[in-house]
Amino acid sequence: MVNGYAPTSLQEALTIRAAHAVIPYAGGTDLMVQGRKGVFLFLNKIDELRRVTVDDDYIRIGAGVTFTEAIAHPDVPALMKEAVSGIAAPAIRNAGTFGGNLGNASDKADSVLIEYVSDALIRLQSITGERLVPTDQFILSRGVNALHDDELIVEVLLPRAAFDAQYSYLKVGGRNALAISHIAFAGLYDSEGGRVSRLSAAVIADAGTVLRFRDLEQQLVGLSVDDARQQKEIFLSAFGERIVLGRGRVSGEYRKAVSLNLLRDFLDRFLG
Amino acid sequence: MEPIRFILNETDVTYDGDATARLLDVLRDTYHCKSVKCGCKEGECGACAVLLDGALVNACCVAMGAVDGRRVMTVEGYRETERFQVLSDAFAELTAVQCGFCIPGMVLAAESVLSHNPHPTEQEIRVGLSGNICRCTGYNAIVNAVKKASEEANGLW
Numbered sequence: 466m467v468n469g470y471a472p473t474s475l476q477e478a479l480t481i482r483a484a485h486a487v488i489p490y491a492g493g494t495d496l497m498v499q500g501r502k503g504v505f506l507f508l509n510k511i512d513e514l515r516r517v518t519v520d521d522d523y524i525r526i527g528a529g530v531t532f533t534e535a536i537a538h539p540d541v542p543a544l545m546k547e548a549v550s551g552i553a554a555p556a557i558r559n560a561g562t563f564g565g566n567l568g569n570a571s572d573k574a575d576s577v578l579i580e581y582v583s584d585a586l587i588r589l590q591s592i593t594g595e596r597l598v599p600t601d602q603f604i605l606s607r608g609v610n611a612l613h614d615d616e617l618i619v620e621v622l623l624p625r626a627a628f629d630a631q632y633s634y635l636k637v638g639g640r641n642a643l644a645i646s647h648i649a650f651a652g653l654y655d656s657e658g659g660r661v662s663r664l665s666a667a668v669i670a671d672a673g674t675v676l677r678f679r680d681l682e683q684q685l686v687g688l689s690v691d692d693a694r695q696q697k698e699i700f701l702s703a704f705g706e707r708i709v710l711g712r713g714r715v716s717g718e719y720r721k722a723v724s725l726n727l728l729r730d731f732l733d734r735f736l737g
Numbered sequence: 738m739e740p741i742r743f744i745l746n747e748t749d750v751t752y753d754g755d756a757t758a759r760l761l762d763v764l765r766d767t768y769h770c771k772s773v774k775c776g777c778k779e780g781e782c783g784a785c786a787v788l789l790d791g792a793l794v795n796a797c798c799v800a801m802g803a804v805d806g807r808r809v810m811t812v813e814g815y816r817e818t819e820r821f822q823v824l825s826d827a828f829a830e831l832t833a834v835q836c837g838f839c840i841p842g843m844v845l846a847a848e849s850v851l852s853h854n855p856h857p858t859e860q861e862i863r864v865g866l867s868g869n870i871c872r873c874t875g876y877n878a879i880v881n882a883v884k885k886a887s888e889e890a891n892g893l894w
Binding site for chain 1: 741753786797805806867
């Protein structure tokens with residue numbers, strides 16, 4: 466085809482990717498709006514990218530799985546379903562993919578928020594090998610990711626243990642059927658024997674990347690729930706100091722205030 | 738160079754143009770499917786919605802290379818079906834059409850809702866049509882028309 470390749474296997478796609486300057490095309494919902502010119506590598510015929518599988522440690526979502534397919538799949542965790550159900554409208558969810566959300570490296574991608582908070586890994590493949598990259602090392606800044614020119618995003622590995630935890634999720638957008646996130650929050654929490662065993666919190670706030678601060682989380686993990694509750698204000702204050710927001714669709718002050726309110730609700734819910 | 742082959746409204750077609758061209762533009766300019774409206778070109782208004790392998794998509798956000806080997810349905814094809822007739826009658830009876838610009842997309846969105854769920858609730862219809870913007874009707878008449886079509890379909894969906 467003119468200005469396009471439509472391989473039917475991953476191996477064929479990787480060979481084309483290595484040999485030619487091509488733009489990977491997944492669902493098209495961002496790429497076509499951006500109006501990028503070039504030669505497209507169409508990935509929709511590759512069955513290997515369109516599967517959801519489960520092993521002992523991970524739920525693996527293929528890069529070509531659409532949000533609609535994920536919502537209908539029994540193995541996709543409820544938190545991920547909730548997040549991607551809020552993406553735009555049915556026509557976008559029918560086309561948009563997990564790989565596309567990552568390839569686009571938007572700092573407002575709803576599926577990527579859940580990948581951040583759950584410590585998901587991104588599997589990248591080239592004809593010479595593969596890499597497993599943590600989400601926060603894959604997304605480098607708004608619109609920039611760590612994908613090499615000869616690689617494709619193959620699948621997202623969601624750690625099963627993270628989705629056994631309790632969660633909070635909330636998205637604040639414009640109207641439901643457009644709903645590019647102004648702010649979205651996801652938090653995971655678990656306790657064992659009266660101690661905090663898992664606490665992670667990630668925020669979309671138009672900040673260049675999703676915000677998550679592991680060092681702050683680690684100050685609460687391992688504490689008794691009572692002690693963690695005592696540390697709540699310190700945690701919130703430290704988190705707030707690190708939210709430095711530039712210009713965005715809505716004001717930075719609003720985004721920061723709402724982010725901290727959502728974080729406070731999360732901590733109140735689980736720590737009391 | 739292999740052309741792009743796909744099925745448009747139940748007819749095999751061959752497209753030998755640019756694989757990065759928008760499906761929206763090719764449907765209107767090459768295949769004269771003028772029911773597919775150009776509203777926003779950003780995937781936000783639903784005026785260009787078509788069925789791709791039976792799933793609702795915005796034609797402005799689909800490149801031609803992605804339709805190779807697939808089935809595309811626009812209202813030019815859908816209007817030949819009994820299902821269309823039921824929807825058309827319901828839309829007419831409840832005055833669900835004013836300027837009409839959004840209606841081809843609305844009708845295909847309705848088909849998408851009903852083909853997955855023949856007896857949707859009002860809320861399910863609203864979710865199904867949520868990506869289709871209408872600036873005239875205030876939506877209620879359209880939602881009621883889809884509900885009416887579902888009740889009078891007699892097993893069509």
